[in-house]
Amino acid sequence: MIAVALSDYWVQTAIKTGVVLAVIPTAALILGYVFLLKMMSHMQSRLGPMEAGPHGLLQLVADGLKFIQKEDLFPDRADRFVFAAAPLVVLCSTFLLYVVVPAGPTLIVEDLSTGVFYALAVSSISVLGVLMAGWASANKYSLMGGLRAAGQLIAYELPMVLAVVGVVIQAGTLSLQGIVTSQANGEIFGIGLIGNPFILTQFVGFAIFLMATQAELTQPPFDMPVAESEIVGGYQVEYTGFRFLIFFIGEFGTAFVFAGIAATLFLGGWYVPGLDLDGGFLSNLIGPGVLFAKIMLVAFLIFWVRFTYPRLREDQLQTFAWKYLIPISLLNILATAVLKVVL
Amino acid sequence: MNTLTERQKLAYIAGQAAEARINVELETEGMTLNIGPQHPATHGTLRVVAKLDGEQVVSANPVMGYMHRGYEKLTEVRTYPQVTTLVNRIDWLGSFANEVPFILAAEQLMEVEAPPRAQWIRTILFELSRIANVALFLGDMGVQLGAITPVFYAFRDREYVLNLIESATGGRFHPNFDRIGGIKDDLPKGWIEETRGVMVKVRRFCDELEELILGNPIFAARTRGVGVIPGETALHYGLSGANLRASGVDWDLRRDGASPLAWNQVDWKVWTHPDGDSFARYWVRLQETREASYIVEKLLDGLPSGPIMAKVPRIIKVPQGEAWVSTENPLGEMGYYVVSKGDLGPFRVKIRSASFNNISIVPWVLKGVYVPDIITILASLYFILGDIDR
Numbered sequence: 001m002i003a004v005a006l007s008d009y010w011v012q013t014a015i016k017t018g019v020v021l022a023v024i025p026t027a028a029l030i031l032g033y034v035f036l037l038k039m040m041s042h043m044q045s046r047l048g049p050m051e052a053g054p055h056g057l058l059q060l061v062a063d064g065l066k067f068i069q070k071e072d073l074f075p076d077r078a079d080r081f082v083f084a085a086a087p088l089v090v091l092c093s094t095f096l097l098y099v100v101v102p103a104g105p106t107l108i109v110e111d112l113s114t115g116v117f118y119a120l121a122v123s124s125i126s127v128l129g130v131l132m133a134g135w136a137s138a139n140k141y142s143l144m145g146g147l148r149a150a151g152q153l154i155a156y157e158l159p160m161v162l163a164v165v166g167v168v169i170q171a172g173t174l175s176l177q178g179i180v181t182s183q184a185n186g187e188i189f190g191i192g193l194i195g196n197p198f199i200l201t202q203f204v205g206f207a208i209f210l211m212a213t214q215a216e217l218t219q220p221p222f223d224m225p226v227a228e229s230e231i232v233g234g235y236q237v238e239y240t241g242f243r244f245l246i247f248f249i250g251e252f253g254t255a256f257v258f259a260g261i262a263a264t265l266f267l268g269g270w271y272v273p274g275l276d277l278d279g280g281f282l283s284n285l286i287g288p289g290v291l292f293a294k295i296m297l298v299a300f301l302i303f304w305v306r307f308t309y310p311r312l313r314e315d316q317l318q319t320f321a322w323k324y325l326i327p328i329s330l331l332n333i334l335a336t337a338v339l340k341v342v343l
Numbered sequence: 344m345n346t347l348t349e350r351q352k353l354a355y356i357a358g359q360a361a362e363a364r365i366n367v368e369l370e371t372e373g374m375t376l377n378i379g380p381q382h383p384a385t386h387g388t389l390r391v392v393a394k395l396d397g398e399q400v401v402s403a404n405p406v407m408g409y410m411h412r413g414y415e416k417l418t419e420v421r422t423y424p425q426v427t428t429l430v431n432r433i434d435w436l437g438s439f440a441n442e443v444p445f446i447l448a449a450e451q452l453m454e455v456e457a458p459p460r461a462q463w464i465r466t467i468l469f470e471l472s473r474i475a476n477v478a479l480f481l482g483d484m485g486v487q488l489g490a491i492t493p494v495f496y497a498f499r500d501r502e503y504v505l506n507l508i509e510s511a512t513g514g515r516f517h518p519n520f521d522r523i524g525g526i527k528d529d530l531p532k533g534w535i536e537e538t539r540g541v542m543v544k545v546r547r548f549c550d551e552l553e554e555l556i557l558g559n560p561i562f563a564a565r566t567r568g569v570g571v572i573p574g575e576t577a578l579h580y581g582l583s584g585a586n587l588r589a590s591g592v593d594w595d596l597r598r599d600g601a602s603p604l605a606w607n608q609v610d611w612k613v614w615t616h617p618d619g620d621s622f623a624r625y626w627v628r629l630q631e632t633r634e635a636s637y638i639v640e641k642l643l644d645g646l647p648s649g650p651i652m653a654k655v656p657r658i659i660k661v662p663q664g665e666a667w668v669s670t671e672n673p674l675g676e677m678g679y680y681v682v683s684k685g686d687l688g689p690f691r692v693k694i695r696s697a698s699f700n701n702i703s704i705v706p707w708v709l710k711g712v713y714v715p716d717i718i719t720i721l722a723s724l725y726f727i728l729g730d731i732d733r
Contacts (some may be wrong), residue, residue: 032495040491040492044492044494044495044496045495105471108389124578140376141376144398144714220489220490220491221489221561224490224715227489228383229383229486229487229488229489229717230714230715230717232382284470286425292590307491307492308488308490308555309489309490309559309561310485310488310489310490310556310559310561310562310565311488311490311561311565311715312561312564312565313490313564313565313713313716314398314713314715315713316564316565340626341599343486
């Protein structure tokens, strides 16, 4: 009996690991192709890559192969171990984030009862990787990028957490699966037709969460840590070949999973009206598709801003976070709590 | 403005202290950051050696000469018609405008005057190269601040202007079209109508950028009050062009200089801005691009007929003498001091290019700003490397 349970556990773990391992590069490829290569090009009145595969579909695969072939370069005075470990630390945080995002009633790696809390906590690990990369590169530009990233990511953890608190108060649970269920069972003025996606009541939280996500992903208008026109890529400046590829996958993989968390928290996650909440086969089949569609919607918003806006200065960013985002999100929490008690 | 100069003073004092390492709270050491010669923000090979205290600049010095091509010396071994090929490459974005002052100087020495039609066509092409040049700045400023999209709009609409220049002169970037006594060819058939259409597109582009960039609160936050140059300081450092006009000095050689070109024949406005910051420099250039499109339209309306070449000898020998001619080029005042000994080629040519002087204010204006502002200020001063190093 013990042996069966054990093997069951190992089989499950192997499957889950395999799925996460497959999902992250795929997610990075999809976001990279759809938004970075194609949407940006079409916004800028150009075509983007067209040669590799139909409509340039395989361009990123070709780029990935190219990166793998490149020489593994270390700067002369780099701290070699830390330099090599940094991209992996960044990728680690991405992997850990995928653990708690539900894609269906039973399609979740681990339904932690502290899901949101866990996600926000592990997302901070990437800061360590960025700082390590910035420091170990032995490059002044890298160092500045690393330090900027550290300052920025710490400043934006707080509004992000506070933005999520409103949702948690409304849902009454920290579990992401629980939040989906609570949205699906919710009612708008007594009508439970489409459930109650929290974006309707928590739109302030949604806006703040997206801004904080943008800062967390170091994308314009909050991309000073990489700022290619100032510090020429920041902490990434000395990375080439597959180490750079890992950073790339980490960046887009994180963008995907953050869009997923936003979709789960505010747009109802994998649920659309008509699906069975208790784990029917159909729900597990359609759920990932629904979640994917919602992720692409959120990712579109994120990347739209990324390609259009100039970047703020480091001090302006801190001002923005501490003087505006945090007070507003605190007010949002207050309003949510009061309304929760009153209603 | 007062607070900013105050801030610069304080930063200077802080810098002195950091250099002497008498920071008693925390023993910190300054950092020297080499920005360039290989850096995306210096569009070319300008190097800025910045001493930093944290993210604040203590002192910054531009180092130039990485792209020195020795044009002043090269002119001494060329004949007069050959020189225009060289000077095309000084400010490579507005090439035609480089030829004009040199040809005017040679004409002045030879006491030849080009016929009116040639002067008007020169003026039209001059303004077109201004649009081609400044349009790129309007987009590029966005890139320097992190917005990657506007530059592609700039490239897209600049293409129409380049096509016009190409169809009239045969050269997209380096027309080499101006001749002593006139211009090489008359305008091709249908060119005037096409130009009118393109000018409408140029204005649409200006409107678009006015919304996309000037209307953006982040752009305003990044540029307003950054890199303020008071008018008097600008004059002391020999700034010219839009950089000077953005500091509130109403000075434009097209209007104030005695030029045989046709600017004083049509009605147009010189734009100035009182602020003198990076935002003002962008604003002035945007208005000037739009104004240039109106100038072109008005010139097309009044384009006189007649010959395009005056009578000049086949082999051009310029009589002995010295001449100084400068015009209001896209980047600022550009002038040639030509010394002739009566030979086929000039004895000595001194080129005054706008960017060289515009960049000389960098150590003053960068003192006390933050690292990202270095990029903003360098971008808003708008230099072309070829125009600095020649």
